[in-house]
Every structure is written in C-alpha cells, then in structure tokens.
Amino acid sequence: MGEAVGTAELRESFREVLDDIVAAGCVRRHVDEGASRCAPLWTKAAELGWFALLTPESHGGLGLPRAAAAALYEELGRAAAPLPIAAALAATEIVSAFGSQAQQAQWLSRLAGGDAAAFSASGPALDDASLRLANAALFGETGDLLDGVEAALLLAPVRDGENLRWALIDAADLSMQRIALVDRTRSLARARLDGAPASVFSADAHAIARKLRIHMSIALACDSIGGAREVLAFTIAYLKTREQFGKPIGSFQALKHRCAEHLVAIEAASALLGEAVSRWERDDIEAELYALLIKAQACDVYAAVAEDAVQLHGGIGFTWEHMCHVYLKRAKLNQVLFGASAAYHDAAARLLAA
C-alpha cells in the first residue's frame, strides 16, 4: 500500500531531522537526565512547522491532511522522541472544528507556533469530570495530564451545573505538578484550578471527546508501530553481529522465527493502521471503530516486540546503557495511556453491537 507522494516526502523529512537529533545524543541525554523538556528537538520542531501541520492556512498553518500527522507520529515513535506534540495537534483540531472565532484567534496561532497542549490521559470516560465551573471560573483538580508541565493550554471537561462541557484554560492561570513516569520520554501532571478563567465550548461534550479519542488512539498506534519497527530493526542488526557457538545467533531458527513472527504482527497492525488513518482522514463513519481497534492492537504488538527484544539481546538488553529499555518503557506506557487495551476492545465491541 503506497503512501501519497506528499506524505512520503514529509515522512522522509521528519526522519532526517529526527535521525540528526538522535545522532546528537539528545534522546539519550534526555532519558539519562530525566529532564522534562527536550529543548533542541522542540525548537527544531517548532521552526519546521510541525506544530502547524494541521492548522488551517487561514490561521497561518500548513493545513495538511491528517496522514501528515500520522507519519510524524510514526517517526517520533521510531526515535522514541520526547516531544509532546500529539496533544497540541489534537487540540488544534478541536479548536479549529468547534472553537468560536475568539477561541480560534486566541489559540490557533500559539499552538501552531509550538505551544503544547494537555488533556487527561486517564481514559475515554467523561463521567468523572472533576472541574466545576462557577461564574466563568474553574475550581478543582484534574490529573493524568500527559506532559502537562510543558503545556501552555489545558483542555478539560468541566461541570457547569447539570451540563458537561469542554473548556480551554490558559496554563498560566493554574498550578501544575509534575509526576515523573518510568518512561522518561514523557511525564504526567496534576493541575489545581482555583478560579482559573475558562473559555467554554458550546459543542456537544461527547463529540469533542470522541474526536480527541480518535486522534490520540491513532497517534499512539502510529508511535507504537514506528517504535516496534525500530526495535525489531536494531534487534535484527544485533542478531546478525552477535556470535555464539561460532556463528551469528540470528542464524538459529529459534531466534529468527521469533523475528519473523514479530514482523508478521507488525505488518498486520500496520495494515490496519493504514486503513484507520485513511478513514480518519476522510471522517469516515467507521473511523472511530478502526481507531479503537488499532490503538489496542498496535500498542500490544509494540509491547510484545519490546519485551522480547530484551530477551533477544541477552544481558546487554537489560542494561540502562542500551536503548531497549527506553522503547520497552514507552511501549508499556502506550498500552495504558488513554485506557488499556481491554477498555478499547470493549468500546469497539459496543460500537459493533450498536
């Protein structure tokens, strides 16, 4: 299945930039230091307009199709890049689709310029919205904000009396507490809102939630496929060079068959992902179903490949020094971000039954 020419070229350009970032040791240093922001990557991404990929041209963006974002997510996953961009692009979509003119004017160019956004990664349920709206101000706490401390914009469901609404909150108006994760390429945050001004969407809260969920499901699936391919590639390279019993260990059937199985699983997930992205791009009626299915499948495949890579590398795969664990931890986090696979399977089954 071929990629549109424009997207393939874009992918190539993403990859070149990320290869340079990786070669400069930026990802490695970020992980070793447990830093919250990878400044060289972020600066570069903002300069190159990655944050503006989906922003309408009328707001100074590139107005590209969603497949461009999907390609970026896959390349970021390949590099295990610490760049909180998916939530920013998802927020861009929401503001473009549902925002008032004022909301668009206030946020779209900031997001396009490289400001990050955050929302809760705890799962698709809206029912436990914990922020209360009173006199256009918000009160309460909300958690599991993916890369929250880096965000300029918080997007959150809020209770307005009986109504459930989504609101935009300027991160400057709230206090954010960082929660470090095992996966050091990302972090979570908890926000406290004590009268922060809120700009509320009039659109149906569930429609916004659905759009966010589709976007993040596909983003994580792309990240997972990119990561899984990279892990398999460097594992195979190792199996070709490491010798035991007088030959490369990759020549042993027990190991090469496992690599073949991983490739089969990755290709299957990748095919489903291609279908999901294409349906997402044309707002197909079944885009949500495909997004749910591929989130679970791609993340599970990634975790399985990354776990087995440790075994296939022997002792070296279990060290801090080797990159195996960076991918393993990212894969395990992808599996639970925005809800675990079982919840996605349930949701997909409900859609099928509806």
Add this chain to the structure above:
Amino acid sequence: MQTFSTRPFEPPVDPGVLRAQVRAFLAEHQPAGDAASRANSWAVADRTFTRALGKAGFIGMIWPKDYGGGGRHPLERYIVLEELLAAGAPVGMHWIADRQGGPLLLRYGTEAQRRDLLPRMAAGELYTCIGMSEPGSGSDLASVRTRGEREGDHWRISGQKVWTTNAHHAHYMIALVRTGERSQRQEGLTQFLIDLKSPGVAVRPIIDLVGGHDFNEVFLENVLVPDAMRVGEEGAGWRQVTAELSLERSGPERYLSSYALLLEFIRVCGDRPAPAAAELIGRLTAELWTLRHMSRSTAAKLAAGEDPALEAAIVKDLGNSFEQALPRMIQAISDVDLASDSAFARALALLLQIAPSFSLRGGTREILRGIIARGLGLR
C-alpha cells in the same frame, strides 16, 4: 514415556513446625516494606538480614555440622526457601553462596577450603559470586577465554567476566577459567575461587534498566591465585559447572519472583473480585500449584541423589514463563491509575520492567529448550 515423573515430597520433619520457625524469624527480622520491595527478593541484598539468617541457622542448612552447617535434610532447606521467598525476604546477599558456592566446595573443594570458607558462608558473613559469562561467552559458555597459566604453586589469571551479580558485595568469585588448549573447548576449563581483593581485580558496575546495580563487569589482569584455591581437578570445570546447574534451575526462586505482586493483587481485589479478576486469580493459582508440585518433585529427586537435569530445565522454563507473564496478565485486566504511587502500582511497574530478564538469568529460554529437546532425543 513420561518425561516428568513426580516424586513425593517427604521431608523428615513436620513441615508445619519448620514453617512456623521461619515465620517467627521473619516477623522479627524481615525489614519493613511493601509489595514492591518484596518482588524478586532473591536479587535483593541485605547484609543485616543475611547475618541474622545465618545466626538462626537458615544458611548452609544442609551442610555438615563440622563445617558450620546445619546437617539438615535438603527438603527442610527447600521448605525454608519457600517461606523466605513467599514472604519476599531479601536473601540476595548470601543466595549464591548458599545455593552454589557451598555445595560446590562440598562436592569438589579441598578440606582446607571447606574449613576456611564454609563456616563463614553459613554464618552469613562470606559471600560469593559466579564468574561464568564473558563478553563473548553467554549461552555458549564453553567458549570462555579468561585464561589461567600455571606458575609454580600459583595461577596467573587474566580476562574479563560480565553480568557478575553481586561481585561488588562478594568476597570470592567462583570463576570458570580456561587452563587448557582452546581447541579442546569443554575439556580445558577449571574452576577457581578468586579473592576479589587480590591485586589486578577491578569490579565495575553495570546499571540495569530500572537504574539498579546488581550486575558487574569483573576485570582480571595478571591476578595471582594460589593453586590451593583451585576448585576440583584441573580441566574438570565444565563437568562441575553443568552439575551445578540442576541446583540452580529448579528451585522455588524460578517461579516466585512475581509472587509478591499476585498477593498484592489479591489483596487489592478484596473479598469480592470482579469476574475477570477472580478468573485470573484462579488461573494463576492453578499454575502456581502445578509449578510448586513440579519444583518440589525435582527437589525430592535431587535430595535422593538423582540428577534431574531435564526436569530442572522444564521447571525453569515453565516457571520463568509463569513469573514473566504474571505482571502482564495482571496489567491487562487492571484499571491502572497512571499517577498512582500505591504499593500495587509500584510492584506492577517494577515487575513489568524486569520480567523480560527472568528468562535470561540462569540459562536462556532457548538453551533450556535445547536441553529439553535433547532429553527427547532431538539433537
């Protein structure tokens, strides 16, 4: 033909009394901690705990009393290990000395070595590590290149060992060294006890993927080792090492590394677990009981003087698969709070990270399957 014939586990004493003794000891001496600190506890080294355990007679239990041991039956030791591991006690400091170092000296060591070392090992004061793997010799152990040349009544040893667990705590390394010609491979290997304080020894840490320090690289540069510290006959190293592996592969540590998480999961689920949780608890318990039965049967064979190498490989393969899958299966049905700092969340996170290594240590899954297949006559 049944490959895995079981043998009854019949210790000569009332297991209940012994279990009560271990539990009383643990109530007094086990450091406070939660499920995360109890996970994979045979890799957790704690000098104070080990000394107390030695004092109580729970190290070197089966060694002769003449050498400071307890003169107990192997199955009594097995019961004690089960209790210690199920409780998540930090037994890593003395684990290698108790499991391999002592038994090796009893089988192949000289009288002087036994008199000198065993009493201190049993007291929990002297620790050993195992120097087998090298950068170029992992699964292919017979390819070790660390080289020993005889010089009068000494050996001059040079080379590099890697993945040496607890070399930074240990007093001696039991090293597998090439003393014969390279072409002979398995024949030219000899075991030595290398004093890690000797000139020419350098121990460097290898930090693991959770940021912990268990592994080391051990560099040996012209280290002079007295011939009196050779273990067993010159050239008999391979035979000695492979005999040891049955001891290493079938113990309760091969399926209990994730046990603390299972207990915590059951606790968190409470009296009325959701159906999926109840089903998983039942399934894991059934597997655990099966493994326990197989491990105890293998212990009974070892105690009766048999060499159940095939059974030991089966127990390790099955046990590692179980303890490796357990965290993943629990994660799959749990609604994990990402930001939680609970004991359950931390134990789960720790085990999800380290579980991939369970099928590496003590012989990879691939090596074990090769042994099992050879046991079936497939070469």
